[in-house]
Amino acid sequence: MATGRTHRPATRSRGIPEATVARLPLYLRALTALSERSVPTVSSEELAAAAGVNSAKLRKDFSYLGSYGTRGVGYDVEYLVYQISRELGLTQDWPVVIVGMGNLGAALAGYGGFASRGFRIAALIDADVQLTGRLIAGLPVRHADELEGIVEDNQVSIGVITTPAGAAQEVCDRLVAAGVTSILNFAPTVLTVPDGVDVRKVDLSIELQILAFHEQRKAGEELESSLTAPPVAAKAVRDGGRRPGPDGDVPAVMPA
Numbered sequence: 001m002a003t004g005r006t007h008r009p010a011t012r013s014r015g016i017p018e019a020t021v022a023r024l025p026l027y028l029r030a031l032t033a034l035s036e037r038s039v040p041t042v043s044s045e046e047l048a049a050a051a052g053v054n055s056a057k058l059r060k061d062f063s064y065l066g067s068y069g070t071r072g073v074g075y076d077v078e079y080l081v082y083q084i085s086r087e088l089g090l091t092q093d094w095p096v097v098i099v100g101m102g103n104l105g106a107a108l109a110g111y112g113g114f115a116s117r118g119f120r121i122a123a124l125i126d127a128d129v130q131l132t133g134r135l136i137a138g139l140p141v142r143h144a145d146e147l148e149g150i151v152e153d154n155q156v157s158i159g160v161i162t163t164p165a166g167a168a169q170e171v172c173d174r175l176v177a178a179g180v181t182s183i184l185n186f187a188p189t190v191l192t193v194p195d196g197v198d199v200r201k202v203d204l205s206i207e208l209q210i211l212a213f214h215e216q217r218k219a220g221e222e223l224e225s226s227l228t229a230p231p232v233a234a235k236a237v238r239d240g241g242r243r244p245g246p247d248g249d250v251p252a253v254m255p256a
């Protein structure tokens, strides 16, 4: 038994590094936006800026896909959308179940972005009999007793867990025993899964903590630069964070 995430090598099949795989959805999102605006080609710099990635890294990533673009023209948007979708396995339909139909489960069920990216919600499942049969986003909630049958009947390979932490491991075990091999876990707990099962954990509070770290660092840098800045600017910062702008009174640093 492996604890938490399954241990995979840093590269996947066909030698594409995990870090590249993790950036492919970012490129795909930016390319889809271009495609919707009927933009035919895009340069690596434009696409890198739209995806929030360094352009040298983008070119390296695309070389793993065998996509090199055309000098002076750039990359063919539609072809790249197809290539990345194929690489991510999005050209096929992925039935997904969501287990735990409280606030978060219902919000996810209502999110249209899954279906448009090839993730079909096969069933919404909850242990609460009061919820059984209730329509959420047009689908009836099924009782947790039916979980194994639903997974088998729909050949579900991806399960989303949005139950309280205390129920998540049991739900995970049942999903895996029924044949699910990928879990997206929103519950704040580390799941134990057998080899061959992938777990991705989503934790918005961790993302917020990372942002808090950056905020703190930015505040530290600002303070440091105010202490080393020329006397006039430093005085302006001490006087409430207002530095004289080009026309003398535009605050460059807003007071907190």
Ligand SMILES: NC(=O)c1ccc[n+]([C@@H]2O[C@H](COP(=O)([O-])OP(=O)(O)OC[C@H]3O[C@@H](n4cnc5c(N)ncnc54)[C@H](O)[C@@H]3O)[C@@H](O)[C@H]2O)c1
Pocket: 099, 100, 101, 102, 103, 104, 105, 125, 126, 127, 128, 144, 162, 163, 164, 165, 167, 170, 171, 185, 186, 187, 188, 202, 203, 204, 205
């Ligand atoms: N990852 C994040 O960023 C994030 C954000 C918000 C909430 N959460 C977590 O997501 C989970 C759900 O949050 P919520 O606000 O929707 O909670 P909620 O209480 O509204 O919903 C939980 C649902 O799970 C059901 N449930 C409980 N045990 C079950 C079982 N064994 N099988 C099937 N269903 C079961 C309950 O009946 C309930 O409907 C919690 O663990 C919460 O901590 C995570």
